[in-house]
Structures are given as C-alpha cells and as structure tokens.
Amino acid sequence: MISSSINENDIEVELEELNQLSQAILTKYGYDFTNYAQSSFKRRIIMVLKKNSIKSVGLLIQKIVQDPKFFEQFVTDITVNTTELFRDPSFFRVVREELLPILSNRPEFNIWHAACSTGEEVISMAILLKEEGLWEKAKIYATDINTAVLKKAAEARYPLRNWELFKQNYSNTNPKGKLEDYCEIKDNEIQFDKDLIKNVRFKQHDLAVDQHFFKFDFILCRNVMIYFNQKLQNRVFELLHNSLFLGGYLALGAKESLIWCKIADKFAAFNENEKIYKKIKL
Amino acid sequence: MANEKKMWEIIVIGGSAGSFSVVSKILEKVPRNLSVPIVLCLHRLKDKREGFKEALEIKSNIPVREPCDKDKIEKGVAYLAPSNYHLLIESKEIFALSTTELVQYSRPSIDVLFESAADTYKGGVLGLLLSGANRDGALGMSRIKSKGGFTIVQDPKDASMPTMPAAAIETTTIDLVLDTSNLVSFFANIEKNLFIHAAS
Numbered sequence: 001m002i003s004s005s006i007n008e009n010d011i012e013v014e015l016e017e018l019n020q021l022s023q024a025i026l027t028k029y030g031y032d033f034t035n036y037a038q039s040s041f042k043r044r045i046i047m048v049l050k051k052n053s054i055k056s057v058g059l060l061i062q063k064i065v066q067d068p069k070f071f072e073q074f075v076t077d078i079t080v081n082t083t084e085l086f087r088d089p090s091f092f093r094v095v096r097e098e099l100l101p102i103l104s105n106r107p108e109f110n111i112w113h114a115a116c117s118t119g120e121e122v123i124s125m126a127i128l129l130k131e132e133g134l135w136e137k138a139k140i141y142a143t144d145i146n147t148a149v150l151k152k153a154a155e156a157r158y159p160l161r162n163w164e165l166f167k168q169n170y171s172n173t174n175p176k177g178k179l180e181d182y183c184e185i186k187d188n189e190i191q192f193d194k195d196l197i198k199n200v201r202f203k204q205h206d207l208a209v210d211q212h213f214f215k216f217d218f219i220l221c222r223n224v225m226i227y228f229n230q231k232l233q234n235r236v237f238e239l240l241h242n243s244l245f246l247g248g249y250l251a252l253g254a255k256e257s258l259i260w261c262k263i264a265d266k267f268a269a270f271n272e273n274e275k276i277y278k279k280i281k282l
Numbered sequence: 283m284a285n286e287k288k289m290w291e292i293i294v295i296g297g298s299a300g301s302f303s304v305v306s307k308i309l310e311k312v313p314r315n316l317s318v319p320i321v322l323c324l325h326r327l328k329d330k331r332e333g334f335k336e337a338l339e340i341k342s343n344i345p346v347r348e349p350c351d352k353d354k355i356e357k358g359v360a361y362l363a364p365s366n367y368h369l370l371i372e373s374k375e376i377f378a379l380s381t382t383e384l385v386q387y388s389r390p391s392i393d394v395l396f397e398s399a400a401d402t403y404k405g406g407v408l409g410l411l412l413s414g415a416n417r418d419g420a421l422g423m424s425r426i427k428s429k430g431g432f433t434i435v436q437d438p439k440d441a442s443m444p445t446m447p448a449a450a451i452e453t454t455t456i457d458l459v460l461d462t463s464n465l466v467s468f469f470a471n472i473e474k475n476l477f478i479h480a481a482s
Contacts, residue, residue: 088331229372233352253381256351
C-alpha cells in the first residue's frame with residue numbers, strides 16, 4: 001500500500017476536463033485555448049478554481065458559459081501577466097548597441113510588441129528609442145489577447161514595489177539617463193510620462209486565431225510561446241514570419257528557441273544568446 | 283525476472299541554500315550510463331543567467347543542460363531549471379517553461395517542477411529534497427507521494443539549512459532520510475537501486 005497525505009488544497013484536474021473547458025470557451029466566445037501548453041495551463045486553471053472557490057472544472061465550465069462578466073475576469077487570470085521593465089537587461093543592451101544602429105539606417109521602422117501584457121516592455125523600448133534618438137522614426141503597435149491589460153498598458157502606471165527592480169534592470173542596459181527622467185512617483189505608484197507611448201497603437205489581437213495586420217521591421221514576442229504547445233507555436237511563428245519584412249528581426253524569450261519549428265530555416269541567428277533572429281527568406 | 287520493470291522513470295531534485303555541494307557530489311557519482319533523466323530545481327539568483335550550469339558541470343559525470351522551452355527529455359542527462367523561469371514537465375517527452383508568479387517566493391520553484399513531474403509520471407517519480415531555508419518543495423513532495431512516487435530528503439541534522447527537508451517531513455510521508463554520504467552512495471548505486479526498490 002502506498003501511504004499518502006492528501007493536501008486539502010490539492011485539486012485534481014484531468015487533461016480531458018481541460019479539453020472540455022477549452023472547447024466550451026472556443027464555442028461560446030471564440031477564444032482558442034485548445035493548444036496551450038497543458039502543464040502551465042493546468043496550473044492556471046487550478047489557481048482560478050481556488051481563487052473562486054469552485055470545486056470542479058465542470059462547475060467552472062457552467063459559470064463561464066453562463067456569465068460573460070466572469071469570463072472576462074477569467075481571461076485576465078488565465079493569461080500570464082508577469083513582466084518587468086527591462087526584463088533581461090542584457091537583451092535590451094544588445095538591442096541598444098547592435099540592433100537599433102541597423103534600424104536607424106531605415107527611413108522609418110515599425111515595431112510590434114506581440115502579447116505586450118501590461119506594457120512594461122513597451123515602455124522599456126520607448127525609453128531606448130528616446131535615448132538613441134530614434135523615437136520619432138518608429139511606428140509602434142502593442143497587442144494582447146486581453147483588453148483589460150491593454151487598458152493598463154496605456155495608463156503606464158505600475159506599483160511602487162517594483163521600483164528597485166526596475167531601476168536595477170535599467171542600470172544594466174548602459175543607460176544614457178536616469179529612470180527618474182521618465183516617470184514620477186506618487187501615491188505608491190510609478191507614473192511614466194505618457195508622451196513616451198503616445199505613438200503606440202494598442203490593439204486587441206489573439207495570436208491563436210487572428211491573422212497578420214501589418215508589416216514590421218522588429219517584432220518582440222518574448223516569453224509568449226512558452227505557453228503554447230508545438231502545434232500552436234508553429235502557427236504563431238508562421239504568423240510572425242508573415243508579419244516581418246525580409247530583413248526584419250524577431251526577438252524571443254531567453255529560453256525560447258526557433259530550432260525545431262517548421263520555419264526555422266527562414267531565419268538566421270542575429271544574436272543567439274539574446275534570441276534575436278533575422279528573417280532571411282520569404 | 284518479475285521485477286525487471288524499473289520503479290522510476292525520472293529523478294527530480296530540489297534544493298536551496300546549502301544544497302550546491304551535495305548536488306555536486308551526487309552528480310560526480312551518478313553512473314555515466316544513467317538510464318533515467320535527472321531534473322534539478324535549485325534556487326538561484328534571477329539576474330545571473332550564466333555560470334551555474336557550468337559550475338555543476340565541472341565535476342558531473344553526466345552532461346548538464348539548461349533546457350529551452352519544449353526541449354526533449356533524455357535519459358542520462360541532468361537538466362537544470364533556468365534562472366527566472368519555472369521548469370515544468372509538459373509530457374514524458376518534453377519540458378515546458380513558464381514565467382508565472384513566484385511560488386514560495388521562488389522562480390524556479392521546486393513545487394512547480396515536482397507537481398508537474400508527479401502529474402505526468404505518476405508513480406514513476408523519485409523525488410529528493412535537500413538543504414534550504416524556505417518551504418518550497420514540501421507540497422511537491424506531497425504530490426509525488428500521493429501519486430505513488432518515492433520520496434527522499436536530506437537529513438535535516440546533516441543539512442546546512444534544515445528548514446526545507448524538515449518542512450517536507452512535516453507535510454508528507456518520506457520514504458528515506460539520508461545524510462550526505464548515504465545520499466551520495468545511494469546515487470552512486472542508483473541503477474541497482476532502481477530495481478531493488480522495485481522488488482521490495
């Protein structure tokens with residue numbers, strides 16, 4: 001006999017139930033979670049069940065189908081919105097020192113933050129562009145599946161508890177100014193200068209179902225693919241490839257890789273360490 | 283032989299403060315032809331991406347890799363959770379990473395790795411929890427146990443930080459409590475142990 005102590009917080013969720021949930025959402029609302037990576041998706045679902053004291057996935061499906069307001073909150077909870085200003089400072093240093101000098105040779109250029117979440121990366125990029133004198137040249141789109149986080153991103157306001165982390169990250173990008181130059185602190189919040197993002201178009205876009213909508217010189221899609229299974233990753237890589245000009249650049253998260261995906265041969269590594277790739281074939 | 287079937291398909295090891303030297307000694311002694319994968323989740327500084335894997339590799343008898351998202355899980359390799367990501371077992375074939383919230387103040391979190399391993403491999407998991415100053419890993423060990431896996435902790439008296447193994451002992455049934463030298467010899471003989479424990 002196997003002795004066991006069942007933790008009362010342990011909620012069992014079977015893969016089959018996750019499939020039923022995703023199918024119900026797709027049918028009712030058109031959001032497609034069917035090809036999300038199952039290990040992390042399952043953790044998110046368990047978190048939602050606990051948060052709302054719902055006892056089973058079956059009951060969750062009922063609530064989602066009956067209550068569109070609840071579903072809106074569900075989308076916010078289920079999509080991952082942990083990011084920071086200048087996450088991976090070494091990445092931003094390479095963008096500053098190696099990539100932007102190349103883009104600066106183009107008369108103007110387009111940047112897409114794909115799945116931008118609450119916008120920390122958008123602010124980070126805007127600060128880089130300002131400091132490198134390229135802000136005026138850039139046309140920027142920032143998209144996410146979740147309209148609630150887009151609203152937050154447009155407000156450019158973050159909790160003060162992140163201040164030390166933000167400052168430390170920024171200081172490791174070879175900055176040309178001080179972070180204080182771009183924001184002010186009031187009421188326990190960091191309010192960035194909204195002028196920084198006045199040329200940014202925020203737009204709802206679901207990488208899992210929507211098509212490409214513009215052509216870009218540089219796409220940032222960092223730590224997004226990790227939440228998708230390989231089938232969906234292939235779809236999204238194709239979408240990003242179609243959205244890039246020939247000679248355009250794609251940035252992934254530090255531990256994401258293009259290597260095994262179908263269109264890998266259409267990209268060349270620009271900086272393998274920081275996961276920046278260049279589109280070399282149509 | 284009725285017990286030819288291997289008891290465990292994967293070894294997961296969690297550790298925090300004070301665990302590095304123990305992990306290092308274990309990797310030094312595991313056989314080169316190890317027939318299962320080892321997956322390590324060791325608490326580490328988030329802004330130090332390089333150096334940890336290399337430090338472990340110096341003495342290790344098997345290759346040490348930091349997996350990228352959806353990388354294959356191969357036997358005979360020690361995988362180290364990368365800094366600032368949770369490492370999860372997506373299926374018996376591949377890993378997945380995530381950047382979700384800290385769990386037990388940690389990313390990578392031992393609970394996250396252990397729970398996903400238990401969910402995927404059920405009873406086929408051997409979990410080892412080492413020295414550490416917080417409670418990460420206790421719930422993960424509990425999940426391993428409830429799915430029928432095998433649990434080992436470093437003896438809190440032997441650990442430089444006893445909190446973590448002690449928390450696991452408090453939380454769930456631990457099959458073996460071993461000090462460093464016994465841990466090292468257990469893993470030096472791991473291929474035999476995989477079968478001996480299947481018979482017992």
